[in-house]
Amino acid sequence: MSNDIVNILTMAKVIQTAVAPVFLITGIAATLGVLSNRLARITDRARLLDRKVNSSQDDALxxxxxxxxxxxxxxSRCxxxxxxxxxxxxxxxxxVVMLLFTSHLYKIPVGITLSSCFxxxxxxxxxxFLxxxxxxxxxxxxxxxGMIFKDLE
Structure with missing residues (x-):
């Protein structure tokens, strides 16, 4: 087999290896969407409560x-x-994905760095998640x- 074919096949293997981390990035992006929505809800509620505090005369409230x-x-801190x-x-x-390609292109041994990053x-x-x-x-x-459902009783 010629050297070009071996390089192409090796690059194909690197691309296959890089696909799993790319899917992981997609999952993390979905998690970021969930976190953004939760933070938006917390922010909206805090703004509403702030308006109520500023307009209320009742100290207990x-x-x-x-x-x-x-x-x-x-x-919100969490x-x-x-x-x-x-x-x-x-x-x-x-x-990790970048290191996979870099190690292939420049023949740099990055196994420990790659593992450590992952x-x-x-x-x-x-x-x-915690x-x-x-x-x-x-x-x-x-x-x-009872902060949220105190009116249900």
């Missing part, structure tokens, strides 16, 4: 609204952490405390 706003702030970790994870997955990306993604889970726990705890 203001205290209750401020408690809920503190809960929303905790939730979403911020999850968002940041997800973006960093996606960037590392992009680096492991770090997975750890960041796990952290992002932060999302923490935010969901905070949201459900707010509901159980």
């Amino acid at each position: 203001k205290a209750s609204l401020c408690t809920e706003m503190r809960a929303l702030l905790k939730r 979403i911020h952490i999850a968002f940041s970790m997800s973006v960093l994870s996606a960037l590392l997955v992009c680096a 492991i770090a990306a997975m750890m960041l993604l796990m952290g992002a 932060a999302l889970l923490a935010e969901v726990f905070l949201a459900t705890r707010s509901m159980r405390r």
Whole structure:
């Protein structure tokens, strides 16, 4: 076989290897969409509560609204952490794809770097999911405390 054919076949193998991380980037992008929507809901609710606090004369109501706003702030911090970790994870997955091609083109041994990037990306993604889970726990705890469904009884 000629050298050109071997190079083409090798490049095809590299492209096949790079497809899985590209699908992972798509999954992370979907996660970022979920996180963005949750943050938008938290922001909308915080703005509404802020208007109510500023227009209310009732100190008990203001205290209750401020408690809920503190809960929303905790939730937004969790979403911020999850968002940041997800973006960093996606960037590392992009680096993995780039390293795959770079190592093929320039014959550079990057096995340890490649593995390290992928492991770090997975750890960041796990952290992002844990932060999302923490935010969901905070949201459900707010509901159980009666902040959201207090008028149902």
